[in-house]
Amino acid sequence: xxxxxxxxxxxxxxxxxxxxxxxxxxxxxxxxxxxxxxxxxxxxxxxxxxxxxxxxxxxxxxxxxxxxxxxxxxxxxxxxxxxxxxxxxxxxxxxxxxxxxxxxxxxxxxxxxxxxxxxxxxxxxxxxxxxxxxxxxxxxxxxxxxxxxxxxxxxxxxxxxxxxxxxxxxxxxxxxxxxxxxxxxxxxxxxxxxxxxxxxxxxxxxxxxxxxxxxxxxxxxxxxxxxxxxxxxxxxxxxxxxxxxxxxxxxxxxxx
Numbered sequence: 001x002x003x004x005x006x007x008x009x010x011x012x013x014x015x016x017x018x019x020x021x022x023x024x025x026x027x028x029x030x031x032x033x034x035x036x037x038x039x040x041x042x043x044x045x046x047x048x049x050x051x052x053x054x055x056x057x058x059x060x061x062x063x064x065x066x067x068x069x070x071x072x073x074x075x076x077x078x079x080x081x082x083x084x085x086x087x088x089x090x091x092x093x094x095x096x097x098x099x100x101x102x103x104x105x106x107x108x109x110x111x112x113x114x115x116x117x118x119x120x121x122x123x124x125x126x127x128x129x130x131x132x133x134x135x136x137x138x139x140x141x142x143x144x145x146x147x148x149x150x151x152x153x154x155x156x157x158x159x160x161x162x163x164x165x166x167x168x169x170x171x172x173x174x175x176x177x178x179x180x181x182x183x184x185x186x187x188x189x190x191x192x193x194x195x196x197x198x199x200x201x202x203x204x205x206x207x208x209x210x211x212x213x214x215x216x217x218x219x220x221x222x223x224x225x226x227x228x229x230x231x232x233x234x235x236x237x238x239x240x241x242x243x244x245x246x247x248x249x250x251x252x253x254x255x256x
Contacts, residue, residue: 016066016081019143023061028146032219032246034080035143038064039240040247041083042136046237049085050129053094056085058105059135061142063087099126107155108148109135112163112229130231136240137226141169145213149227165229172208173220218246 001008016022019038023030030038042064049056066081074080090104103110103118111134113127141149149167152158161167206217215223222244225235241247 014065014067014084014086016069018062018086019064019066019083019139020061022066022070023143023146029213030143032144032216033078034070034075035140035219036247036249037078037080038066038083038143039136039140042085042139043237043240043247045085046129046132046136047241049091050132050237053098053129055092055094055100055129056088056132056135057090057092057100058087058109059085059132059139060106060109061139064139094128097126098128100128101126105131108151108158109138110159110162111135111231112165113231115159115163127231129236130234133226133234133237133240134231136237137223137234140219140226141167141223144215144219144223145169145210163229165227167227168210169208169215169220170224170227172210173217173224176208176217216246218244218249222246 001010042059046056046059063086065084065086067084068081070081071079092100092102094100101117103114105114111127111131114131117125117127138149141147149169150158150161152161207214208217208220222240225244226240228234235243
């Protein structure tokens with residue numbers, strides 16, 4: 001609505017707060033079924049945006065809103081609030097050549113190609129929608145493990161770790177896969193990673209231990225597929241929804 005001096009924008013009230021606040025209220029991280037429900041909503045939003053050639057460029061937990069506060073009773077049955085992507089202040093439509101060149105976003109969440117673009121080192125001369133998939137990997141890592149995978153003591157060290165793709169989960173998964181090469185046992189990864197059994201909250205027999213936290217192998221595989229430094233190697237949002245075994249895990253016969 002507009003008046004001669006003011007423009008009024010009417011929006012839905014998302015009463016569940018943002019995803020960062022939800023993680024903090026839950027103790028820093030979320031159970032995998034809840035994190036998966038939110039990721040599916042975010043990936044669906046990205047699939048729609050990218051179909052319109054729009055790149056969000058600032059995807060992070062504080063820019064995801066929950067429609068209603070989580071209900072513990074409903075959560076027991078796999079029902080979680082709907083996640084909605086918000087804050088399109090940095091969003092941009094891809095030009096005809098499919099490459100953006102403006103360096104923007106939250107510094108600790110910049111994709112490697114954006115950092116290289118800022119330094120004039122990006123061979124392709126820009127970046128595309130794959131930056132949102134990098135951010136999706138960061139977000140999922142934070143939801144499940146309660147920490148930023150590349151965060152270091154200084155900003156420069158954080159950028160260097162990002163450019164190198166150097167983070168603990170990737171090393172843990174590579175080590176487990178190397179140790180378990182040639183076996184198809186469902187508990188192979190867990191038996192290689194730690195002699196201790198996974199905690200009761202783990203939903204997958206194949207569990208990676210990262211510090212004091214654990215994450216299922218299927219979730220780890222999705223995170224690692226998103227946090228690759230070469231943008232062309234990342235899955236699209238549609239690929240995440242269609243191909244990831246972790247995303248397609250069923251609960252009570254219903255696709256989560």
